[in-house]
Amino acid sequence: MGRLDIGDVSGYYLHAAELKAEKAITLSDYVAQANRERIHAGEPFGCAVIKRRLKGVADGYVVRDVATDCRLLNRLRDAEELLKEYAFDVWFEHDKQHREAA
Template sequence: MANPNKQKGTAWESRVRDYLNWYLGMTDEYGKVLNPFDGLNVRRPAQEGSRDVGDVHAAPFVLECKDVARPTVPSFLRQAEVEAMHAGFPYGVAVVKRRRANVRAGSVHFTIRTWTRVRLVLGLSSRECADLYGFSFSLRGLDTGRWYATHDLFDFGSLLDDIRIHARTVTAGTGAQGF
């Protein structure tokens, strides 16, 4: 891989995947995935065809991972949502690396629409969701398309685990898929 920016991006995607698999208990103490056939493993999908399906899949989320000096969050979020649709996942979010910080401090950004859909699935009020998962909000101007909610990758791991537990609870005994 000759392109240094591509190398940085791939390394960030791999660190995000590995961290979330560790956080969710999907790996052993050496970082090896316990069950490679488990559909809940966080994965870096192979890109095929003209429709990008995102950098990392953490069902039910597609993560668009960015390691850039000057993040443009609204454009990253638009990209994440399109890629989630291509991949057949309900939610797309952007994960931006923080300079000189541990992977768990990476910023995870949600559009307000996606954040609202997730909190409603969990049955939480706006305040409960913001407090429970450490969200802060960027409300820029009157254009709600530029508004977003942010927390760190550690809090995202907690939210991801909770939404997966909720999906299993809701579908228990029905034979229906949770996502």
């Protein structure tokens, strides 16, 4: 709470997460708030986790702006390339596992 708020929940890996469960949804406000709070929390990414009305949390949405999403995907790409370069067999099994889960 307050001007140095760090988000609503910890443990959302690499993110300051702003949790919302409101009747009226204002994505731009939620994302702006999450982006401010990620700085205070010392996290590289901010996101808003929005619960859908009359649905469970797993049916909700995770929202971030395009700039944040690009930074996140670039980090993921770079991490996978490093893993692929230094431990190809580990990367191959990791990639296979996640492709099968999709």
